Amino acid sequence: MSKTILIVDDSATLRASVNFVLTDAGYEVIQAKDGQEGLEKLEECKRSERKMNMIISDINMPVMDGITFIKDVKKGDFRFVPILILTTESENAKKMEGKAAGASGWLVKPFKPEQLLWVVKKFVR
Amino acid sequence: MSRKSSLFDIFTEEAQEIGVSLERDLLDLENNMGDKHLINNIFRSVHTLKGSSGMVGFSVLTSFAHDLENVLSRVRSEELKATAGLITMLLEVTDLIKKLVSTDPENAEDEFGPDIRRLTETIKKYKGYAPESTENKEESGLDEDSFLEKYFHIVLKFKPDIFVTGTDPLMLLKELDSIGEIIKVKCNPENIPNIENIRFEKLYLSWELVIKTFEPKSSIDNIFIFVQENNTVIVEDVSKKYFDGVDIRYADKKLGEILEEEGYLTDSDLKEVEDSQKKFGEILVEQKSLDGNVVSKVLKSQQKSRDFQGSHTIRVDTEKLDKLVNLVGEMVIGIARINQLVSESYLKDRDLNDASEHLDRISRDVQEQVMKARMVPIEGTFRRFQRVVRDTARELDKKINLFMTGSDTELDKTLIEQIDAPLKHLIRNAVDHGIGSPEDRITSGKPVEGSIWLRAYQQEGKIIIEVEDDGKGIDKRLILKKAREKGLYKGGDLSEKEIMNYIFLPGFTTAKSVTEISGRGVGLDVVRKNIENLRGSIELYSEPERGTLFRIMLPLTLAIIEGMQVSVGKEIITVPLFSIVEAVRSEENIVRTIEDKGELIEYRGEYIPLIRLYEAFRFKTDVIDPKQSLILILDGHNRKIALMVDDVIGQQQVVIKSLEKNYKQVPGISGATVLGDGRISLILDVYGLEKISFSHLEKI
Numbered sequence: 001m002s003k004t005i006l007i008v009d010d011s012a013t014l015r016a017s018v019n020f021v022l023t024d025a026g027y028e029v030i031q032a033k034d035g036q037e038g039l040e041k042l043e044e045c046k047r048s049e050r051k052m053n054m055i056i057s058d059i060n061m062p063v064m065d066g067i068t069f070i071k072d073v074k075k076g077d078f079r080f081v082p083i084l085i086l087t088t089e090s091e092n093a094k095k096m097e098g099k100a101a102g103a104s105g106w107l108v109k110p111f112k113p114e115q116l117l118w119v120v121k122k123f124v125r
Numbered sequence: 126m127s128r129k130s131s132l133f134d135i136f137t138e139e140a141q142e143i144g145v146s147l148e149r150d151l152l153d154l155e156n157n158m159g160d161k162h163l164i165n166n167i168f169r170s171v172h173t174l175k176g177s178s179g180m181v182g183f184s185v186l187t188s189f190a191h192d193l194e195n196v197l198s199r200v201r202s203e204e205l206k207a208t209a210g211l212i213t214m215l216l217e218v219t220d221l222i223k224k225l226v227s228t229d230p231e232n233a234e235d236e237f238g239p240d241i242r243r244l245t246e247t248i249k250k251y252k253g254y255a256p257e258s259t260e261n262k263e264e265s266g267l268d269e270d271s272f273l274e275k276y277f278h279i280v281l282k283f284k285p286d287i288f289v290t291g292t293d294p295l296m297l298l299k300e301l302d303s304i305g306e307i308i309k310v311k312c313n314p315e316n317i318p319n320i321e322n323i324r325f326e327k328l329y330l331s332w333e334l335v336i337k338t339f340e341p342k343s344s345i346d347n348i349f350i351f352v353q354e355n356n357t358v359i360v361e362d363v364s365k366k367y368f369d370g371v372d373i374r375y376a377d378k379k380l381g382e383i384l385e386e387e388g389y390l391t392d393s394d395l396k397e398v399e400d401s402q403k404k405f406g407e408i409l410v411e412q413k414s415l416d417g418n419v420v421s422k423v424l425k426s427q428q429k430s431r432d433f434q435g436s437h438t439i440r441v442d443t444e445k446l447d448k449l450v451n452l453v454g455e456m457v458i459g460i461a462r463i464n465q466l467v468s469e470s471y472l473k474d475r476d477l478n479d480a481s482e483h484l485d486r487i488s489r490d491v492q493e494q495v496m497k498a499r500m501v502p503i504e505g506t507f508r509r510f511q512r513v514v515r516d517t518a519r520e521l522d523k524k525i526n527l528f529m530t531g532s533d534t535e536l537d538k539t540l541i542e543q544i545d546a547p548l549k550h551l552i553r554n555a556v557d558h559g560i561g562s563p564e565d566r567i568t569s570g571k572p573v574e575g576s577i578w579l580r581a582y583q584q585e586g587k588i589i590i591e592v593e594d595d596g597k598g599i600d601k602r603l604i605l606k607k608a609r610e611k612g613l614y615k616g617g618d619l620s621e622k623e624i625m626n627y628i629f630l631p632g633f634t635t636a637k638s639v640t641e642i643s644g645r646g647v648g649l650d651v652v653r654k655n656i657e658n659l660r661g662s663i664e665l666y667s668e669p670e671r672g673t674l675f676r677i678m679l680p681l682t683l684a685i686i687e688g689m690q691v692s693v694g695k696e697i698i699t700v701p702l703f704s705i706v707e708a709v710r711s712e713e714n715i716v717r718t719i720e721d722k723g724e725l726i727e728y729r730g731e732y733i734p735l736i737r738l739y740e741a742f743r744f745k746t747d748v749i750d751p752k753q754s755l756i757l758i759l760d761g762h763n764r765k766i767a768l769m770v771d772d773v774i775g776q777q778q779v780v781i782k783s784l785e786k787n788y789k790q791v792p793g794i795s796g797a798t799v800l801g802d803g804r805i806s807l808i809l810d811v812y813g814l815e816k817i818s819f820s821h822l823e824k825i
Contacts, residue, residue, distance in 0.1 A: 010169075013136040013177035020132065060172050080306040080337060088176060110179030110187075 003124045004028040004051060008038035008069060009058040009086065014109070018056060021113040022120065027053075034061040035069030042078050053124045055083045057103075059094045067094070070101040082123040136181045140226035143170045145508065147219045152511050155212050156526070164207065167215075168197045174222070185233045186225050189241060193218060196251045205251060214251070216512075218244055275338055276308075276364045277345055282331040282357035292352055294328065300348050305338025335363065443538060446499055450684050453488075453495045454780030460488045461777065461801035489778075496685070500535035503581050503590075506545055507532045510552050514577060517556040524574040525560055534581035536588055540679055543659055544590065547652040551592040551675050552577065554649075559596035559673050569670055571595065586681060586703060593674040599667040604628060622764065625665045629653045657812055660686075660701070660795065662760070688779050688798075690806055691755065691770040693738050694746035697806040698770065699779055699798060704811045706758040706765060708773065716751045723819070726751075726767045728758055735767045736818045741793065746771055761815045768814075777801060781808060792817045 005027050007018045012033075019029045030045070032038040038057065045052050055073065059066035070083055085098040085106045095106050107119055147170045154163045175190035193215075199205040221240055225233055234241075279301070283294055301307065311333045318329065336345070342362055349358045460481075467474075467481040507529050518525040536544070560566075560575035567573060578593040601624050608614035608627045631650040656663050661679035680686065680703065688699035689708075715726045716735060724735040735756075739746045748754050748771040757768040779798035784791055795810035 011173045011177045011180075012139040013132065013180050016132050016135045017180045058176075060169050062166070062169065086176075088172070109176040110182075 002026055002028045003053040004030060004045070005054045005056060005120065005124065006030045006032065006038060006041055006045075006052060007056045008032045008035060008061070008066070009056075010034055010061040011058070014058070014086070017113075018116065021116055025117055025120075027120070027124070035064030035066060035072070037063075038069050039064070039072055039076075042073065042076065046077055052078050052081045054120060055081050056086060056107075056120075057083060058086045059098060067097055067101050070098060070103055074102040084119060084123065133181050136177055136183070137226055139177055140174060140186075141223065143174050144219055144223040144226065145505070146170055147222070148216065148512060149508050151212055151215050151219065152515060154207060155209065155515070158207050164197070164201050168194070168201050171197055183225075183233070185241065186222070189218075189222070189225075189245065192245055192248045196248055199251070211251060214244075214247055218248070275341070275362060277336050277338065277342065278359075278361045278363040279332075279334050279336065279345065280357065280359040281333070281349075283328055283352065284355055285327040285329065287328050287352070287356065288326050294330075294332075297348060297352070298332070301334075301336060301345070304340045304344055304348075305336045307334055307336050309335040331357075441498075443499075446495075449495055450499065451780070453492050454685060457488050457492050457778065458780060458799055458801060460485050462803060465801045492685070496537075496681075497535075499538050501538050501541055502533050502535050503541060504532040506541055506548065507579055507581070509545075510549065510579060513549060513552055514556055517553055518560075518575075521557065522562070523556065523560055524563060525556060525577055526574055527577050527579060529579045531581035534583060534588065536581075536679070537681070537684075540588070540659060543655065544677070544679065547655045547677070548590065548592065550649075550652050552579070555592055555594040555596065555673070559594035559598075561597050565597070569597075583681070586687070588679040588681060590677040590679070591674060592677075593672060595672040598669040598671050598673055599625070599628065599665075600669045601625075620764075622664075625667065626762065628665060629663070660810075662762075662812075685778055685780055686808070687776070688808065689757075689776045690774040690800065691738075691757070692772050692774050693742070693744045693770050696742075696744050697774060697800065697804060698738065699806045699808045700757060700759070700768070701809065701811070702776065704759045704809075706760055709756045709758065710754075711756070712752055714752060715756075726756065728765065728767065731765075733758070733765045733767050734819065735769060736814060737769045739769075741814060741818050748772075759811050762812055766811075766815055779806070779808065 005022055007015055007022075007029060008031075009015050009018070010033050015031045015033070019031060022029045030041050032041045035057070038055070042052065044050075055078070057066045057069055061069075064072075066085060070085070073079065073081070073083065079102075082104040083102060085095065085103045086109055087095050087098070087106050088109050098106065104123065105119060107116065147167060150163050150166045150170070154160060154167065157163060171190050171194050175187055175194055178184075178186040178190060196205065200207055200211070205211070221237060221244055225237060225241075228236055281294070281297075283292075287294060313331045313333065314329070316329045316331070317323070323329075338344070342360060345360050346353075349356075349360075352358060464481050464485045467477055470477075511527055511529070514525055514527040555577050560577070561569070563573045566575065576595045578591065580589075580591040580593070582589050601621065604624055604627050605614060605619075608624075613627060613630065629649045629652075631648060653663050656677055656679070659679055661677060663678070664676045665673070666676070667673040680701075686699075687702040689702055689705060690697050690699050692698075709728070715728075717725050717727070717732070719725055719732075722734065724737075725732040726735050735751075737749075738744070739749070751769060754769045755772055757770060759766050759768055777800070779800070781796040782798055784794060784796050793810055793814040793816075794807050795813070796808045798806050798808055800806050
């Protein structure tokens, strides 16, 4: 069965890139445009008893930012799912904040497809 | 989403949206300087743009957005104050960004190089000396600290008689499961004896497992605290083995090298990674250089017809929609025809009747939904006007607030496109001529800041758009004077509406001087013409010193109208229902003939001009006595007109077929349609008819 990865980012371009790269590598990708929608997608997965193998999340998003999102995930049924945060180099403080909230790693935007795949493969086994 | 769509298309669309929201937020910020929420939104827009453009390798834009982000981050941290100057600069930057995203990144430098450099310089002034941070430049990290999750390798070998002590190893495993995720488990069955030797009270199994958890090692030790003696329980932190030092910079190295360097991977891990290396190899060969530009190209070639998940909108060619609208229109007519045949049929089959009526209802619903697919909120247009008002007002040194209501009102896409220019004209007019200079306003006892209201709403099956200002207003006497000068006014009493009507005539202006802003040779006559081409109308209300209100009325859609079918001799004419005020039949002679004015009828205390339709179109009919005819009272150009026809036949929705496309334009006729019974009916153009009927009598 293919592994499922949730990508949470307000940028359609970023979501599409991640989607293209990961679906091509055989992963199932679910997209959400902010933390709120991310939680909703997780809730849907829970209802349909679908497994989530990894979450990739942006930090700076409208409605619900990445930090709040991660904190909420860490409270729920998917708390063991590894979370990778997407940052930009200017967001060093955010990176640390994300780490404290429970993220397992980070990737700096913009990234190359093989970088993404490399990290994802480390997380999803 | 069409197959042609690519990552870059998605980016362009996103970037354009960002441009729009940036502009909106900046304009809002100007009115609420220091609004944290808005500043945050603006920051995020730029931030997203930077990330997205980076992903598609649009480096010119990325570095531009990066500089901008630095300035905004200073504004956000209140190091820098949001001033009108800064906002003007940012708006200029937004304009450039909008232009940039619609260019090919490769030409961006050539086309906008000077602009970019100039603005980058300006940005840098605001940026202050924010040094480029060189530290923490690593592209990604999975270092030890970044892992709160720990991985433990646990070996469990219990004594065979563990059950005797009342300990159930299953409970221990379950407990372990509750503090984390067991990602690997191996049960060793080697010690199971032959079946004749198995004793049910003995445990022969041992386990080896890996758990991923947030808990410290002590939590695991606690679980096995009662079995540690006499049993073999080995808990080892293997987090390093799982994730240590996965620096993404390794991605550029050969995997083999990394594995050698690290040298800790187990056989199975190695195999797994070797597999992935193979895939990497393929990717690397395919792409050779690996920047974002290449990525987008590769992705273009990759995307066979991949659905873009998570998107709730698809883009459809308007031409396709138009065709659909037309076909559905035909279908509705066809079904109406079947419906009519069924109801007239001698069969009088009730079931057939019901089924046909049901079909009729559904087809109308389908039609409505299809029409809705063409509807777009007017918000985008309104937002642009915010900018128009701001820029024009600044140019003229006026202070003007624009208030918008009903921006969620939906209009047919074609209408939105066509209404843009006339509306812009009205708004520029309001800013330039309507609202006076701050000094004038103070003298008139008005607040220094002028107000312009832009409203959109639906009323009685029409879309109404209003532009109102609280400015100088238009003096009726001035209009009359001007009309007299131009030889347009020939005396007599005129209603207020009629006087105001003069302003829509070509070359008619009361403005004392032609200014930069609105004196561009396009007058209100063009505005009116544009609106009438959309089968709409425009009204003007004004009072000196109080303000001016332009009200535009538009049909909901351009393709279909609700019409009343009337007969004149053998002809059937469809009169748009929205033009009809009332239908009257009178036994008395209500027609009066007045020299120079033609025939008039008395209608609710006022005299309104009468048009005999058979005369206007030279149709043959036997009904020429107004007492035996039906008289329709119609909304004409800012006045009512009466239309004499033989009789009314019915009322139905009709799909407008252009005469121009199939024949040629005919004055007084806006198109033709096929009725339910298959007959052809011409659709009346009320304004056009008014024009041809009265042009010899007066100028309107």
